[in-house]
Amino acid sequence: MSVQQSGRRERKKAATRQKIADTALRLFLERGYDAVGIRDVAAEADVAVTTLFSHFASKEALVFEQDEDFERRLTQAVTDRAPQEPLVPALRREILALVRHCTADSAAPIWHMIDASPALRKYDDSIRLRHADALAQAIAADPALGRSETAARTIARFVIDAYSLAREAPDPEAALDEIFPMIDAAWEAAGAPRHT
Amino acid sequence: MSVQQSGRRERKKAATRQKIADTALRLFLERGYDAVGIRDVAAEADVAVTTLFSHFASKEALVFEQDEDFERRLTQAVTDRAPQEPLVPALRREILALVRHCTADSAAPIWHMIDASPALRKYDDSIRLRHADALAQAIAADPALGRSETAARTIARFVIDAYSLAREAPDPEAALDEIFPMIDAAWEAAGAPRHT
DNA sequence: TTATTTAAAGCTATCCGTTAGTGTTACGGT
DNA sequence: ACCGTAACACTAACGGATAGCTTTAAATAA
Numbered sequence: 304m305s306v307q308q309s310g311r312r313e314r315k316k317a318a319t320r321q322k323i324a325d326t327a328l329r330l331f332l333e334r335g336y337d338a339v340g341i342r343d344v345a346a347e348a349d350v351a352v353t354t355l356f357s358h359f360a361s362k363e364a365l366v367f368e369q370d371e372d373f374e375r376r377l378t379q380a381v382t383d384r385a386p387q388e389p390l391v392p393a394l395r396r397e398i399l400a401l402v403r404h405c406t407a408d409s410a411a412p413i414w415h416m417i418d419a420s421p422a423l424r425k426y427d428d429s430i431r432l433r434h435a436d437a438l439a440q441a442i443a444a445d446p447a448l449g450r451s452e453t454a455a456r457t458i459a460r461f462v463i464d465a466y467s468l469a470r471e472a473p474d475p476e477a478a479l480d481e482i483f484p485m486i487d488a489a490w491e492a493a494g495a496p497r498h499t
Numbered sequence: 500m501s502v503q504q505s506g507r508r509e510r511k512k513a514a515t516r517q518k519i520a521d522t523a524l525r526l527f528l529e530r531g532y533d534a535v536g537i538r539d540v541a542a543e544a545d546v547a548v549t550t551l552f553s554h555f556a557s558k559e560a561l562v563f564e565q566d567e568d569f570e571r572r573l574t575q576a577v578t579d580r581a582p583q584e585p586l587v588p589a590l591r592r593e594i595l596a597l598v599r600h601c602t603a604d605s606a607a608p609i610w611h612m613i614d615a616s617p618a619l620r621k622y623d624d625s626i627r628l629r630h631a632d633a634l635a636q637a638i639a640a641d642p643a644l645g646r647s648e649t650a651a652r653t654i655a656r657f658v659i660d661a662y663s664l665a666r667e668a669p670d671p672e673a674a675l676d677e678i679f680p681m682i683d684a685a686w687e688a689a690g691a692p693r694h695t
Numbered sequence: 696t697t698a699t700t701t702a703a704a705g706c707t708a709t710c711c712g713t714t715a716g717t718g719t720t721a722c723g724g725t
Numbered sequence: 726a727c728c729g730t731a732a733c734a735c736t737a738a739c740g741g742a743t744a745g746c747t748t749t750a751a752a753t754a755a
Binding site for chain 1: 620621625653656657661664673674677683685686687688689
């Protein structure tokens with residue numbers, strides 16, 4: 304039961320996963336998401352359909368492969384911020400970085416594809432909501448903030464809203480400039496139940 | 500082209516639709532959403548599967564039959580409010596009524612079923628987002644409010660968040676008491692670009 | 696080394712939601 | 726009475742996803 308980190312097995316598994324993801328994204332961008340079937344992806348990646356689904360939970364998940372650290376980055380923006388740095392600006396910085404990342408030219412075709420597919424949009428929405436839950440937990444867990452759990456959940460949602468609103472806005476950074484003062488005001492209005 | 504409201508045809512169509520919805524909801528509550536297939540519902544309602552799908556766009560839509568006026572009620576809360584009544588309290592009243600409606604004992608089993616099914620939760624989330632778009636339009640269309648389109652979209656999202664957060668909270672009304680002051684602060688912070 | 700265990704991948708067959716194609720019935724307008 | 730068409734039915738299939746079982750090959754024990 305030695306803890307071999309880089310056995311051949313795990314490398315091969317990771318390679319298979321990567322090959323599937325790469326193939327899928329390539330085919331999706333070439334022919335369109337709806338025009339490519341799971342069987343096409345599996346055949347082109349030279350794996351069985353069951354293997355594909357042992358690596359990815361659904362067809363949509365193939366597209367959001369890279370997006371995995373979104374949740375981690377947001378929660379770390381809360382937990383790893385400088386001592387006594389206020390919450391909202393820290394979150395704003397991270398959201399700005401994330402929005403820039405997904406509106407960059409390199410990511411544009413992918414997000415264009417997502418926006419064009421109802422199934423992908425729906426999937427994106429639902430993972431964002433799960434991210435909001437994680438963010439809410441991180442906020443609620445910080446005793447220095449001293450807000451109720453409801454306030455934490457609420458602000459977490461608002462921050463996720465900021466991300467998706469900015470992503471869809473014609474000028475994402477200007478949208479954030481407008482939304483975050485609103486979030487800040489909401490956060491202040493939530494008050495600190497006990498701060499003596 | 501007379502506007503016959505109660506032709507036999509339309510009555511029969513409505514009856515068929517109602518029978519399908521009733522049958523579906525009954526079977527779902529009896530045996531569980533996942534344990535009942537579309538073919539089961541169609542057989543029990545004595546219609547063809549294709550007929551079922553000509554009345555409802557998806558299996559999930561069968562569950563949200565009643566919930567159709569959600570969007571209309573919210574947008575009307577904006578457009579039909581008393582002259583010069585501020586926006587946020589009007590929205591708060593309506594959200595409170597909607598939350599009470601869906602947390603009432605009669606609706607409890609349905610919402611329990613929804614919360615238990617990932618597919619239904621996802622569907623619910625996505626229709627709420629579409630409702631937010633409609634609400635944003637209603638807000639942006641009111642010249643008396645004088646907020647930017649981004650601010651309108653943002654507040655609309657926040658209001659929808661309030662609904663779903665309250666619905667899931669242990670004490671929904673207390674949650675609204677906490678969330679709406681935050682929304683109000685956000686709305687005030689958005690300011691009125693031109694009000695002279 | 697050889698043997699054993701176990702994780703990864705494969706194959707087959709199928710379920711289930713959903714849709715296309717094609718009729719058939721019966722209501723409504725003329 | 727006639728015709729157009731809306732509602733519904735039937736068959737067949739498509740595409741995503743899964744269950745059950747076998748095969749391959751890496752890790753570990755002997």
